[in-house]
Amino acid sequence: MLTFTIRRLVLAIPTLLFIALVIFLLLDMAPGDPMADQPLTIPPEVREEMRRALGLDQPVYVRFGLWLYQFFVVEPLVVIDHLFGTAYSAGQARVISWQFKSPVMDIIVQRLPQTLWVVGSAYMLGVLIAIPIGIVSAVRQYSVFDQIGTFISMVGFSVPTFFTGVLLIVIFSVNLGWFPSIYDTQLRVTDWSSFGQQVRQMALPVFVLALFNAAQISRYMRASMLDNMTQDYVRTARAKGMDERTVVLRHVLRNSMIPVVTVIALGVPSVFGGAIITEQVFKVNGLGALLITAINANDLPMVQTLTFIFAVLIVLFNLVADVLYGILDPRIRYD
C-alpha cells in the first residue's frame, strides 16, 4: 500500500505539471486585459510600462517558468520561514495578485477559514445525515420514511442552491428574522454570544449546502445498501442466527460503505473549491467568491493559482479514495 501510494504520488507530478501548463495557456489565450479596469486617460506608453512591471511583456514560457518557480519554490520557503522563523525566502518575488497587489497565497490563507467553516461543516453535516438516511431507506424500502426521504433528496438534488438559498433568506431572514442573510466575515468568536452569532450566520448557507450534499450521498448510500442486501452472504449471516441489527449494520453496511466512501472522498476537493454560488448568495467571503472576483478582474495569477490548487486537491483525493478503497476492501491489493 505504501509503495502504491508513493508510486501514485510520483506519477501525479507530471500530471499536475501538465494541468498547470494547460491552465496557464488557457488563461493566456483567453480574451481580457488586466489593464482593462484602469482609466482610459492613462497614456499608451505608461500603460505599456505598467504591463512591463507586471511581466506581461515576457514570452509565455518565461512567465510560466516564473510562476512554477514561485509556486513550487518560493511559496513553500515562505511557509518554512513562517513556521521556523528562518529567512530563506527573503528577497524572492512571490506570486502577486494583480488585483490586490499582495501575495496570492496570503489572500487565500485569509479566505480559507470562511470556506472551511461554512462549506466544510455543510459537507460533514451532509454526510452525517445522509448515511443513516440511506441505511434506513434501504432497510425499509418503499416505506413512508423511504418515500419521504426519496422526495426530499429529489428536491434537494434538483432544486439549485441559488433557489433554495434565496427561498430560505426570504423565509427565515426577511419574514421571520431568525437568521442574518449576510455572512459577516469580520466576526471573531470570542465568547458565547459571538459563538451564537457565528452559528446563526452559518445556519442558512450550511443548511442549503448540507441538503444538497445529503441528497446526493443518501441516494448513493441507499442504492449501495440495496445492492448488498440481496447478496448471498447476507442470507448466510441470517442463517447463522445473527440478529437484523448485526446483519445490516455489520455485514451489509461494511460492504456498502466501500463505494460510498469513494464518493465522499472525491467530493472533498469541492469543499475547498468553495460553493461558488452559495457563497455569492450569502455573501460568504470564501474561496469561491475569491475566484469569481479574480476572474472578473482578469487577475490571472490568482485564477491560475486557485485553479491549480483545486487540481492538486482533486488529484490528491483521487489517491485518497483509492487508498481507502484498498483499506476497506480486502480483495483489492495494490502491491
Add this chain to the structure above:
Amino acid sequence: MPDGAPPILEVRDLRTVFRLRSGDVHAVNGVSFDLREGELLGVVGESGSGKSVTMMSLLGLLPSPPAEVLGGPVTFEGKDLLRAGPEAMRAVRGGRIGFVFQDPMTSLNPVFTVGFQIMEPLRKHLGLGKRQARARAAELLALVGIPDAGRRLDDYPHQFSGGMRQRVMIAIALACDPKVLIADEPTTALDVTIQAQIIELMQELRQKMGMAVIWITHDLGVIAGIADRVIVMYGGQIVEHAPVDALFANPRHPYTQALLTTVPKVQGERVRRLAVIDGQPPILGQFPDECTFRDRCPYAFDVCHRLNPQRYPVGEGHDAACFLNDPGLAPQRPVLEVVDG
C-alpha cells in the same frame, strides 16, 4: 409414515406463497415430511420445484414480504418453528440447524476474515469469549480439512478456492454442533473432483457428529450414493417419498421415472440424444387443485385434470402422489421402464 428412529424434525402441510405485485406464486403446496435422527434425507427435483424454498421456509430465511409461510406445524425439539418468535428462531438458525448454501463464491462475506465469520455464531450461540471462539474456529477449519487452519483464520474468503470456501461454509454451519444440517445443493457450483471431496467430507462429518442431514440436489447420482431416504419434489409438492433403494428400483411416480431416465448411462450403447422431460415445471398462481405434473405426464388421464392426487402408500415407507397407484382409479398400470439402479 415409515417407522425407525424418532423424528427430530416434523413438517406438516407447509405452504409458502410469494405475494408479488404480478400476482401470487404458490411455491410450496402442502409439504409434509419427517427427518429422523442421524439420517440423510435427499431432496430431489428440477430447478423451480420448490426444494430450496421449502427448506428456507422452515427456517424463516425467506424475505417477508413477499414470502408468506402458512400451514405447519414444523416441530423441532418440541417447538413449532413457524410460530416461534424471531429470537427463538435465531437461536435455532445457526445454533441447532446449520445451513450450507449452493454458491460458496458468494456466500461468504468478502470483507471479513474467515475466522471472524466462523467465530460469529460461536460467540452468539455458545457465548464463547474471543480466545475460546478462535480456538474452536481453528478446530473447525481443521475438521473440514483445511491445512494450516490456525493461520488461515486471518485470511479473507477471496484467498480460498471454491472447494475450500465450501469447506469454510460447512465449518460455519457445523460451528455450534447442530442437530440438523440443511445442505442446499452444496456441490452444484463445484467441479466434479471437488464435489467428490465435499461429499466424502460430509459423510465423514455426519458419522463423527451424528447429525441428521437434508441434502437438496438435482443430481440423482449423488443421492443414490449417500441418501438413506429420498423425497422427490415437483410443483411445490412431494410427489414421491421412498427409501433410496426402493426409489431407484421401483419408482412409482411418472415424474420420478422420467427423472431417472434422464440420467445418462455409462454402460451399454451410447444414446444419440440425452433424454429430457419436455416442458417446464409450472409456476402456480393458486393452490393446485389438479395434478401439477399432468401437462408433462405421458400417462395423464381424466382424473388428473380434476383432482390433485394424495400420497398413496405403495410399499414399506414408500408413497407416491399419483392416481396410477390408486387401484380404483387407474385405467391400467403402465409398463414401468426399468432403470439400472
